[in-house]
Amino acid sequence: MSGNPLLEVSDLAVSFNTEEGLVQAVDDVDLQVGPGEVLAVVGESGSGKSVTAMTLMGLTRGPNTTIAGRASFEGVELVAASDEELRGIRGNRMSMIFQDPMSSLDPVYRVGEQIVEQIRAHRDVPKDEARRRAIELLDAVGIPDATTRADSYPHEFSGGMRQRVMIAMALSLEPSLLIADEPTTALDVTIQAQVVDLLRQLNQSRGLSIVLISHDIGLVAEVADRVAVMYAGRIVEQGSLDEIFYDPQHPYTWGLLGSLTRIDRPRPRRLLQIPGAPPSLLSPPQGCHFRPRCPHAFERCPQTPGLEARLPQAPRHLDRCWLESEAKQELQP
Amino acid sequence: MNSAMVRFVVRRLLSMLLVLFAVSVLVFLIFNVLPSGDPAVRMAGKIPTETQIEAIREEWGFDEPLYVQYLTMMKKLFSGDMISYFTQLSVTEEIWKGLPRTLSLAIGAALIWMAFAIALGVYSAVRAGAISDRLLTVLALIGISMPVFWLGALLAYYLGFKLGLFPNGGYVEFTVNPLEWLWHLVLPWFALSVLFIGFYSRVLRSDILETMSEDFVRTARAKGLSERRVLVKHVLRNSLIPVVTLWGLDFGAVIGGGAILTETVFGLQGVGEYAANAIEQQDVPAVMGVTLCGAFFIVVFNALVDIAYAALDPRIRLEGGTGR
Numbered sequence: 145m146s147g148n149p150l151l152e153v154s155d156l157a158v159s160f161n162t163e164e165g166l167v168q169a170v171d172d173v174d175l176q177v178g179p180g181e182v183l184a185v186v187g188e189s190g191s192g193k194s195v196t197a198m199t200l201m202g203l204t205r206g207p208n209t210t211i212a213g214r215a216s217f218e219g220v221e222l223v224a225a226s227d228e229e230l231r232g233i234r235g236n237r238m239s240m241i242f243q244d245p246m247s248s249l250d251p252v253y254r255v256g257e258q259i260v261e262q263i264r265a266h267r268d269v270p271k272d273e274a275r276r277r278a279i280e281l282l283d284a285v286g287i288p289d290a291t292t293r294a295d296s297y298p299h300e301f302s303g304g305m306r307q308r309v310m311i312a313m314a315l316s317l318e319p320s321l322l323i324a325d326e327p328t329t330a331l332d333v334t335i336q337a338q339v340v341d342l343l344r345q346l347n348q349s350r351g352l353s354i355v356l357i358s359h360d361i362g363l364v365a366e367v368a369d370r371v372a373v374m375y376a377g378r379i380v381e382q383g384s385l386d387e388i389f390y391d392p393q394h395p396y397t398w399g400l401l402g403s404l405t406r407i408d409r410p411r412p413r414r415l416l417q418i419p420g421a422p423p424s425l426l427s428p429p430q431g432c433h434f435r436p437r438c439p440h441a442f443e444r445c446p447q448t449p450g451l452e453a454r455l456p457q458a459p460r461h462l463d464r465c466w467l468e469s470e471a472k473q474e475l476q477p
Numbered sequence: 478m479n480s481a482m483v484r485f486v487v488r489r490l491l492s493m494l495l496v497l498f499a500v501s502v503l504v505f506l507i508f509n510v511l512p513s514g515d516p517a518v519r520m521a522g523k524i525p526t527e528t529q530i531e532a533i534r535e536e537w538g539f540d541e542p543l544y545v546q547y548l549t550m551m552k553k554l555f556s557g558d559m560i561s562y563f564t565q566l567s568v569t570e571e572i573w574k575g576l577p578r579t580l581s582l583a584i585g586a587a588l589i590w591m592a593f594a595i596a597l598g599v600y601s602a603v604r605a606g607a608i609s610d611r612l613l614t615v616l617a618l619i620g621i622s623m624p625v626f627w628l629g630a631l632l633a634y635y636l637g638f639k640l641g642l643f644p645n646g647g648y649v650e651f652t653v654n655p656l657e658w659l660w661h662l663v664l665p666w667f668a669l670s671v672l673f674i675g676f677y678s679r680v681l682r683s684d685i686l687e688t689m690s691e692d693f694v695r696t697a698r699a700k701g702l703s704e705r706r707v708l709v710k711h712v713l714r715n716s717l718i719p720v721v722t723l724w725g726l727d728f729g730a731v732i733g734g735g736a737i738l739t740e741t742v743f744g745l746q747g748v749g750e751y752a753a754n755a756i757e758q759q760d761v762p763a764v765m766g767v768t769l770c771g772a773f774f775i776v777v778f779n780a781l782v783d784i785a786y787a788a789l790d791p792r793i794r795l796e797g798g799t800g801r
Contacts, residue, residue, distance in 0.1 A: 201699055203695060203698055203699060227704075231701050231702075231703065232701065233701070234698075234699055234700075234701045235699060235700040235701030235702075236701055239699070240699045242692060242695065242696065242699075244692055247691065247692040247693060248692045248693055248695070248696045249693055249696065250693040250696070250697065250711050250714075250715070251693070251715070251790070251791070251792060252714055252715060252789065252790060252791060261700065261702070261710075262700040262701070262702075265700060265701050265702050265703075265706075266701060297791040297792070299791070299792050310696075313700070
């Protein structure tokens with residue numbers, strides 16, 4: 145993607161002060177999302193994907209949270225922005241949809257009202273105009289008979305339909321960026337495909353940039369332009385979809401991809417698994433966070449490797465591993 | 478109101494009538510049939526004459542079959558000639574006389590305790606864990622633990638009798654002098670409210686904290702709503718549902734004579750005080766009337782609560798059947 149990125153995150157770090165101690169949930173995260181681009185952030189639960197996204201929206205702010213680094217979005221510095229400023233951006237220029245559409249809508253209001261509420265929080269428009277807009281949006285995301293359905297309550301919709309309502313609501317002020325946090329995880333497989341199609345279609349027809357947070361590599365392969373792999377609070381590898389899928393550079397990515405069945409590869413006798421469990425973020429290992437589980441760890445690994453381009457032919461393919469490129473070529477599964 | 482709501486209300490009101498009928502039969506059985514001995518003797522009082530007992534037996538039809546006795550009782554109740562054999566006054570009329578007083582007490586107190594409970598509950602929840610929250614927890618506990626007769630007596634003695642800030646008990650009709658009416662009710666309202674404020678504010682605080690961690694509250698923030706709007710329209714609106722239920726039931730109980738202590742301490746002469754006197758004198762027709770009156774209000778408010786519940790929570794309406 146050329147030109148100025150829409151969202152540029154650098155050195156983002158988020159830590160929570162808990163009763164057990166300081167949890168470094170996100171550490172040194174760099175991301176860029178260009179206009180119309182779909183960036184997927186993948187990683188297992190607890191790797192910091194959702195915290196990163198919620199922090200961009202300002203939803204992790206609180207007395208026990210420390211946020212450092214920079215995140216510039218449409219020329220606004222999000223980390224330093226006041227609560228008031230952020231409130232004007234979220235739901236307006238940047239929207240978010242969540243994992244569980246069953247519980248993400250307020251049960252006591254009609255869905256139309258909930259969309260109208262969002263529109264009127266940001267624009268001074270009369271109620272009936274906002275309502276017309278809400279119906280248009282519901283129609284656009286594929287809710288049949290939108291005029292009647294706008295007066296239904298959330299419990300009268302199925303899970304997939306509720307996620308469509310969430311998407312319609314997120315799009316109500318034509319944001320330039322949509323953050324989708326595990327948008328299909330709670331849905332049936334057939335419904336997942338429909339929601340993915342909808343997201344892809346919105347990306348293509350409206351040029352909507354999307355940050356897709358997921359642990360579902362299959363879903364990512366379908367829609368993403370670029371992929372960032374997160375592990376224990378850090379991005380360990382970042383590159384285009386093809387670079388990550390066909391030329392992964394980080395041993396964690398190898399393990400992640402090895403744990404999938406792929407129809408473009410001969411079927412393995414047994415799926416690979418990464419031994420051990422992710423480290424506790426209360427006391428992460430020194431240096432590379434993957435070191436304790438990495439079969440290729442060597443003496444440099446107790447120092448933290450930077451997220452850098454290590455392949456001359458791929459300047460935007462970054463990874464965080466000390467291994468020589470030649471060695472990686474050989475070790476790559 | 479949509480048709481689901483209308484159907485719900487009709488269904489709920491019909492079942493309320495059924496319950497009222499059942500309650501009246503139960504009261505009839507408990508007072509006139511189940512106890513051993515002659516019901517006419519019990520009604521007549523402590524030292525009745527044979528002619529009095531005979532007259533009562535005749536009047537209530539205690540020689541007739543049970544269903545006739547029941548119908549006679551209901552007829553007496555509604556026609557107002559159910560008479561206390563102690564005071565020779567109509568029980569129905571006495572209750573009617575007491576009702577405006579009890580209603581004045583109940584409505585004012587219910588508004589006061591709900592308003593304070595919401596304010597304190599919200600404040601506590603927003604400040605959860607802070608010193609002010611802990612202080613309110615202690616205050617709520619004190620409020621819940623203070624007996625009404627003690628608090629009422631203290632208020633009446635110090636603020637009423639000693640300082641003379643408020644009248645020392647009694648009641649003035651609203652239609653006679655609205656200001657005096659208000660003045661006479663301030664202490665009773667407050668005395669009755671304290672317990673409920675303590676209790677409700679605790680319930681609301683925990684409901685709010687629970688609601689705050691709901692996904693839809695995160696959505697509301699993500700929409701870019703102001704923190705105030707998130708709190709009032711989404712958090713409070715959902716947290717109030719259980720508290721409104723309690724409110725309706727307690728209000729019904731107070732109107733039905735449940736504020737016996739408050740009414741007696743302040744000499745309001747409402748339904749509660751009438752009930753207390755009737756029980757003390759073993760005045761059977763009066764106790765019967767008060768019991769029916771109390772049951773009536775509790776059943777009615779139960780139905781109203783269910784209807785309010787359905788209005789507050791759209792998920793109830795579709796479930797059909799019994800509501801909650």
